[in-house]
Amino acid sequence: MKVLKFGGTSVAHADQINLVQAIIANEPAKKMVVVVSALGGITDLLIGAGETAASKKDSYADLSEEIEKRHIEAIKSLIPLTSQSAILSKVKAELNELDTLLEGAFLIGEMTPRLRDKIVSFGELLSSYIISEFFISKGMDAVLIDSRKLIVTDENYGKASVSFDITSARVEELISNASERIVIVPGFVAASERGNVTTLGRGGSDFTAAVIAAALEADVLEIWTDVSGMFTANPKLVKQAKAISAISYEEAMELSHFGAKVLYPPTIQPVLSKEIPILIKNTFKPNDPGTRVEKNRNGTNRTVRGISYVPDISLLTLEGPGMIGIPGISRRFFEVLSQAQISVVLITQASSEHSICIGVADEDSAVAAQLVNEAFSLEISTAKIKAVAVETGLSIIALVGDQMKNHQGLSGKMFSTLGKNNVNIRAIAQGASERNISAVIRKEDVKKALNSLHETFFEENIVQLNLFVMGVGNVGSRLLRQINQQRDFLKKNLKINIRVIGISNSRTMTFDEEGIDLDSWEENLNKGQQAKGEAFFESVKHYNLRNSIFVDNTASELVSNSYMDYLKNSIAVVTCNKIACSSDLDHYLKLKEISREYNAPFLFETNVGAGLPIIDTLKNLIASGDKVHKIQAVLSGSLNFVFNNYDTERNFSEVVKQAQEEGYTEPDPKIDLSGVDVMRKILILARESGYAIDMHEIENNSFLPGESMNTKTNEAFYASLNKHEARFKDLYDSAAKGGARLKYVAEFDSGKASVGLQQIPDGHDFFKLEGSDNIVLFYTERYPDQPLIIKGAGAGADVTASGLFADIIRIGNF
Numbered sequence: 141m142k143v144l145k146f147g148g149t150s151v152a153h154a155d156q157i158n159l160v161q162a163i164i165a166n167e168p169a170k171k172m173v174v175v176v177s178a179l180g181g182i183t184d185l186l187i188g189a190g191e192t193a194a195s196k197k198d199s200y201a202d203l204s205e206e207i208e209k210r211h212i213e214a215i216k217s218l219i220p221l222t223s224q225s226a227i228l229s230k231v232k233a234e235l236n237e238l239d240t241l242l243e244g245a246f247l248i249g250e251m252t253p254r255l256r257d258k259i260v261s262f263g264e265l266l267s268s269y270i271i272s273e274f275f276i277s278k279g280m281d282a283v284l285i286d287s288r289k290l291i292v293t294d295e296n297y298g299k300a301s302v303s304f305d306i307t308s309a310r311v312e313e314l315i316s317n318a319s320e321r322i323v324i325v326p327g328f329v330a331a332s333e334r335g336n337v338t339t340l341g342r343g344g345s346d347f348t349a350a351v352i353a354a355a356l357e358a359d360v361l362e363i364w365t366d367v368s369g370m371f372t373a374n375p376k377l378v379k380q381a382k383a384i385s386a387i388s389y390e391e392a393m394e395l396s397h398f399g400a401k402v403l404y405p406p407t408i409q410p411v412l413s414k415e416i417p418i419l420i421k422n423t424f425k426p427n428d429p430g431t432r433v434e435k436n437r438n439g440t441n442r443t444v445r446g447i448s449y450v451p452d453i454s455l456l457t458l459e460g461p462g463m464i465g466i467p468g469i470s471r472r473f474f475e476v477l478s479q480a481q482i483s484v485v486l487i488t489q490a491s492s493e494h495s496i497c498i499g500v501a502d503e504d505s506a507v508a509a510q511l512v513n514e515a516f517s518l519e520i521s522t523a524k525i526k527a528v529a530v531e532t533g534l535s536i537i538a539l540v541g542d543q544m545k546n547h548q549g550l551s552g553k554m555f556s557t558l559g560k561n562n563v564n565i566r567a568i569a570q571g572a573s574e575r576n577i578s579a580v581i582r583k584e585d586v587k588k589a590l591n592s593l594h595e596t597f598f599e600e601n602i603v604q605l606n607l608f609v610m611g612v613g614n615v616g617s618r619l620l621r622q623i624n625q626q627r628d629f630l631k632k633n634l635k636i637n638i639r640v641i642g643i644s645n646s647r648t649m650t651f652d653e654e655g656i657d658l659d660s661w662e663e664n665l666n667k668g669q670q671a672k673g674e675a676f677f678e679s680v681k682h683y684n685l686r687n688s689i690f691v692d693n694t695a696s697e698l699v700s701n702s703y704m705d706y707l708k709n710s711i712a713v714v715t716c717n718k719i720a721c722s723s724d725l726d727h728y729l730k731l732k733e734i735s736r737e738y739n740a741p742f743l744f745e746t747n748v749g750a751g752l753p754i755i756d757t758l759k760n761l762i763a764s765g766d767k768v769h770k771i772q773a774v775l776s777g778s779l780n781f782v783f784n785n786y787d788t789e790r791n792f793s794e795v796v797k798q799a800q801e802e803g804y805t806e807p808d809p810k811i812d813l814s815g816v817d818v819m820r821k822i823l824i825l826a827r828e829s830g831y832a833i834d835m836h837e838i839e840n841n842s843f844l845p846g847e848s849m850n851t852k853t854n855e856a857f858y859a860s861l862n863k864h865e866a867r868f869k870d871l872y873d874s875a876a877k878g879g880a881r882l883k884y885v886a887e888f889d890s891g892k893a894s895v896g897l898q899q900i901p902d903g904h905d906f907f908k909l910e911g912s913d914n915i916v917l918f919y920t921e922r923y924p925d926q927p928l929i930i931k932g933a934g935a936g937a938d939v940t941a942s943g944l945f946a947d948i949i950r951i952g953n954f
């Protein structure tokens with residue numbers, strides 16, 4: 141004997157019901173009970189129609205029409221034409237009765253719990269009738285048995301309690317004696333001993349099936365639904381969630397109590413005592429193995445089996461000096477709530493007994509607070525206890541697993557994961573069975589929290605990075621191309637999954653929470669929404685994704701001014717824009733402090749030497765206790781390119797123009813030529829070496845004529861360079877005469893920094909610097925005479941993009 145239950149989504153429309161029929165037709169069991177839910181969505185429609193009618197809105201008739209339409213449609217596509225009319229007229233008669241009830245509610249303008257159950261019961265009664273007629277029309281040996289004759293309850297309408305003894309006897313009698321092989325039963329609906337219709341609570345069809353399975357001592361209870369089992373987290377919210385192959389009754393109960401809707405929590409109790417296994421299967425993928433819930437299935441090495449959440453929770457806190465050491469306060473607190481049948485989902489009490497904090501459903505919070513305040517009115521009026529504080533709009537997330545009790549450090553891992561992702565925790569509770577650790581968080585953070593916890597506990601170290609990319613010029617577009625090429629490799633070899641969620645230029649921006657297709661980002665960006673002011677930042681915040689990284693590929697001061705906002709929301713910042721790190725010392729230090737405080741990496745390797753690992757090396761030196769005394773460097777790939785290519789054959793301005801066209805300069809070439817860019821770089825290196833230094837303290841021996849410095853446009857700048865060609869020729873000739881070469885050198889020594897053009901003689905480390913190469917010499921305590929040298933291509937869009945990429949990967953390995 142087998143009991144199978146098909147949920148609303150499995151019987152929503154004719155197509156799905158055909159799948160159900162195929163599953164039953166393939167079933168070899170000698171005898172089986174098939175419990176069905178209402179056609180998907182009908183229960184909600186019935187409740188909606190009842191409430192609309194009771195609030196005296198005649199639009200309830202539209203809802204009732206839709207209910208009628210859904211059933212008629214199902215009959216017309218499932219039942220052969222010849223037998224349709226009898227079935228149609230029976231269903232129409234039922235629907236007329238429903239209309240009469242709705243009309244009654246409309247006229248009286250009121251809905252009693254009893255009437256509500258009666259109205260809602262039509263869902264399962266109609267679906268089971270239609271499905272049984274369909275099965276019979278397919279030649280199956282099937283019969284419909286009305287659950288109002290089987291399941292006996294009290295009259296607690298809306299969530300009635302089953303009287304197991306009478307129910308078992310009836311099930312025994314009616315089902316065991318039925319001669320047909322397949323018995324179809326409507327789920328969710330029951331009746332009291334007096335014969336009043338009751339229901340078993342939302343999702344209660346699972347329970348009907350469990351009660352019948354227990355009464356018949358079935359071999360197995362199968363719950364057929366729209367997902368392939370009980371998952372490690374709700375698969376609708378966590379894409380990476382996986383079906384759990386086997387799980388203990390206790391774990392399944394804990395997960396469903398904490399929101400895994402796939403199993404209605406009371407379902408487990410009746411089958412547990414008889415040790416009947418539950419199998420959760422997918423109607424749409426019947427070959428998927430699904431989840432087996434049974435005794436002693438907790439022997440695996442997984443400590444955390446699943447993560448679930450309860451939405452819409454309020455916290456009520458009772459506190460005050462009058463609570464300390466006084467017995468009975470908790471008892472009175474819980475007594476008033478239990479008298480009002482308010483269920484307490486979570487309790488925490490500090491050992492100081494100074495406060496008690498409980499979680500209740502949002503909908504119960506106002507009544508609960510009022511009752512508690514009344515119960516403690518005397519203490520409140522004498523200021524011994526404060527009036528209850530209520531905080532709404534929260535959710536509970538919970539880690540569940542039988543083996544959690546035997547492992548240290550799980551809650552530490554849980555809270556550090558949440559902390560890293562800026563999820564604020566309002567309260568914490570650990571079940572006495574140690575099978576559950578719960579935290580109360582803001583509703584808006586649920587998706588992020590579930591996904592980051594899932595990553596920590598289930599994804600074997602796969603880290604997902606969510607990128608928001610600002611600026612898609614030379615560097616930005618190459619970065620996107622490199623990410624696109626390298627993504628599979630990173631996933632496979634470094635266990636880093638990179639997704640680009642947002643892209644913006646100065647005009648438009650585009651987003652895709654599942655990751656933007658990097659083959660066609662340009663089209664999407666062109667069609668994107670307007671990028672204005674803080675719109676991009678607001679969107680990044682709105683997505684609220686774990687491991688979010690803001691990537692700045694612009695040279696804009698406005699953009700660099702927004703880093704603080706990102707970091708304060710625990711969003712990492714990766715940038716090739718030097719403005720922030722070369723801004724006022726206070727601002728630079730503040731950014732670093734905020735980055736530490738909010739656990740949000742702030743990385744800018746490309747600020748010096750593009751992709752060369754200069755800053756990272758420096759950081760490692762400092763972190764390991766070394767001290768930098770002196771830095772000598774050629775840090776401008778652009779100026780190097782210019783002086784390596786300028787041999788007076790062509791005008792200086794033409795060489796500069798070529799450098800700009802080939803992407804070796806800042807968008808404004810003056811920034812490079814004036815030495816400002818080099819000043820910024822040596823400033824950043826000095827700061828990263830631990831020196832407190834500001835831009836105005838750096839000596840700049842510029843070779844540019846003052847007039848060129850003051851030009852407003854690139855054209856005017858080039859024209860002015862042309863005008864002063866003789867000066868550049870002089871510089872070149874005087875160096876060439878002594879066999880020297882011109883290099884723009886940055887120096888930092890004993891706390892002082894300077895930049896300027898120097899004649900470098902043959903044999904010097906800087907002499908043979910090719911193309912756009914950079915070189916840095918670090919003289920430190922450990923490298924006092926022979927400096928640590930880093931040398932290589934230090935400018936260009938591709939190497940800059942790969943430097944940014946390296947910073948992003950660093951965050952993945954963080």
Ligand code: ADP
Pocket residue numbers: 146147148149150177343364365366367369370371372373374375376395399400401402403446448
């Ligand atoms: P039915 O109509 O078949 O009774 P339900 O909607 O009641 O289906 O339950 C199935 C749904 O439960 C899934 O579609 C899924 O969104 C949700 N769910 C929540 N948590 C989990 C989980 N941990 N594993 C599987 N499903 C879950």
Ligand code: ASP
Pocket residue numbers: 147148177178183184263327328341342343344345346
């Ligand atoms: N139809 C009912 C509901 O939607 C019962 C069920 O599907 O389990 O809650």
Ligand code: MG
Pocket residue numbers: 147343346401402403404
């Ligand atoms: Mg359900």
